[in-house]
Amino acid sequence: MSETTTATTSAAITVPDGSEARYAALAARFRPVFARIAEGAVTREQDHVLPFEQIGWLKEAGFTALRVPAEHGGDPVTHEHLFRLLIELAEADSNVSHLLRSHFSFVETIALQPRTFRDLWFPRVLAGEIFGNAATERGGNALGTTATRLSQHDDGWVLNGAKYYTTGSIFADWIVVMASTEGIDGRQYAVVRADAAGVVIHDDWDGFGQPLTGTGTALFENVSVEESNIIHRKVTSTLEPAFFQLVLLAVLAGIGRAALRDASALVATRTRTFNTGSGGLFRDDAQIQEHVGTLAARVYAAEAIVAAAARDLDAAVDPDLGLDAEAAFLRAELGVEKAHVAIPPLVLEATTALFDVTGASATSRGKSLDRHWRNARTVATHNPAVFKARAVGDFHVNGTIPTGLNSIGEATTTDQGSTSA
Numbered sequence: 530m531s532e533t534t535t536a537t538t539s540a541a542i543t544v545p546d547g548s549e550a551r552y553a554a555l556a557a558r559f560r561p562v563f564a565r566i567a568e569g570a571v572t573r574e575q576d577h578v579l580p581f582e583q584i585g586w587l588k589e590a591g592f593t594a595l596r597v598p599a600e601h602g603g604d605p606v607t608h609e610h611l612f613r614l615l616i617e618l619a620e621a622d623s624n625v626s627h628l629l630r631s632h633f634s635f636v637e638t639i640a641l642q643p644r645t646f647r648d649l650w651f652p653r654v655l656a657g658e659i660f661g662n663a664a665t666e667r668g669g670n671a672l673g674t675t676a677t678r679l680s681q682h683d684d685g686w687v688l689n690g691a692k693y694y695t696t697g698s699i700f701a702d703w704i705v706v707m708a709s710t711e712g713i714d715g716r717q718y719a720v721v722r723a724d725a726a727g728v729v730i731h732d733d734w735d736g737f738g739q740p741l742t743g744t745g746t747a748l749f750e751n752v753s754v755e756e757s758n759i760i761h762r763k764v765t766s767t768l769e770p771a772f773f774q775l776v777l778l779a780v781l782a783g784i785g786r787a788a789l790r791d792a793s794a795l796v797a798t799r800t801r802t803f804n805t806g807s808g809g810l811f812r813d814d815a816q817i818q819e820h821v822g823t824l825a826a827r828v829y830a831a832e833a834i835v836a837a838a839a840r841d842l843d844a845a846v847d848p849d850l851g852l853d854a855e856a857a858f859l860r861a862e863l864g865v866e867k868a869h870v871a872i873p874p875l876v877l878e879a880t881t882a883l884f885d886v887t888g889a890s891a892t893s894r895g896k897s898l899d900r901h902w903r904n905a906r907t908v909a910t911h912n913p914a915v916f917k918a919r920a921v922g923d924f925h926v927n928g929t930i931p932t933g934l935n936s937i938g939e940a941t942t943t944d945q946g947s948t949s950a
Contacts, residue, residue, distance in 0.1 A: 547610065565583075570621060579700070584625065596636045601652070615779040619783020619784060624740070625741075631698070635662070646757075661703070662696060664692065666692060697742065698743060700743055704721055717760060730745065739904050795886060796812050820886050834868045845858070
């Protein structure tokens with residue numbers, strides 16, 4: 530989740546073997562599934578077929594349980610390995626990798642809760658159950674508040690409200706809903722069944738990219754909530770905001786890999802050429818080779834930055850380093866914020882450069898090569914990088930600790946003097 534719940538870091542997840550050999554084994558395990566997902570990605574996006582079947586394949590393969598702690602029956606992977614796998618999945622289908630963002634984030638949230646909560650929810654993750662998110666409201670709520678309400682009646686707790694940008698919830702078994710409760714400061718998470726009475730989920734996302742993530746509207750009308758399924762969150766310094774944002778950057782890096790894959794295939798198979806060029810095959814033309822090489826370098830840089838930021842998350846929870854809560858938060862948050870500034874331009878340049886390695890035939894609607902740019906542009910807008918750059922600069926100049934993203938709402942009147950140098 531993008532908000533925090535307790536002062537405890539995610540150290541409850543035992544740090545596993547982070548060797549390259551371990552990653553090679555993980556990748557070999559999941560690449561056949563990723564390949565199956567990639568086979569129909571273009572057609573699904575063209576015909577707007579939601580990837581329910583593909584999510585089922587990932588559940589069956591154990592992909593959605595990769596961060597369950599060993600003490601709860603899991604075989605957890607490092608943050609670095611998880612995010613590298615998410616990059617590979619995003620190369621196959623960026624929609625599928627993106628829609629699992631809320632699921633993996635809630636798995637991290639479970640690890641922050643008391644033992645009784647972990648004992649209840651981790652077995653559900655191991656069983657293949659999926660978690661979606663309903664946090665953002667379309668408008669009307671003040672920054673730091675939510676209009677969605679939890680209220681206590683004689684027969685228990687009831688949830689009412691409307692959410693937008695509920696990525697992944699249409700595929701989920703459970704939805705984690707951000708709400709406010711009268712008489713309780715801050716906000717809470719109410720975890721409700723996606724098929725519960727009073728829950729309605731619309732696939733009405735109309736963005737020009739990432740169309741199959743189920744990023745639509747969710748309505749909650751008098752939905753019953755068990756008290757044990759309410760998380761009384763407390764804003765503190767943990768890794769949750771950084772984790773939530775890094776998933777998006779992994780999706781971007783995967784889109785870059787897909788653009789490189791398609792650019793390479795276009796050049797390797799093209800036989801038509803231009804009289805203004807060398808006159809030879811594109812694959813033998815030094816200028817075209819250089820262009821593809823530059824594209825590849827940008828994608829490599831994006832992947833490397835995601836991996837470096839993920840290692841910062843691993844370092845933040847490494848018991849041998851013994852970082853306190855603030856130091857752990859800073860290690861993770863600052864790394865991800867720097868990555869957030871650097872990665873989008875690299876991938877957007879790569880998805881544009883794809884069209885410069887061939888002729889106008891690349892713009893054919895049937896090839897859908899424009900989806901890479903559309904999807905990358907959509908993901909890159911989720912959390913404006915300009916705010917991240919400012920926060921990073923403020924830290925390096927003034928030592929100001931960054932604030933992790935934890936709420937969206939209507940702005941208050943800006944103090945004009947607050948932005949002056």
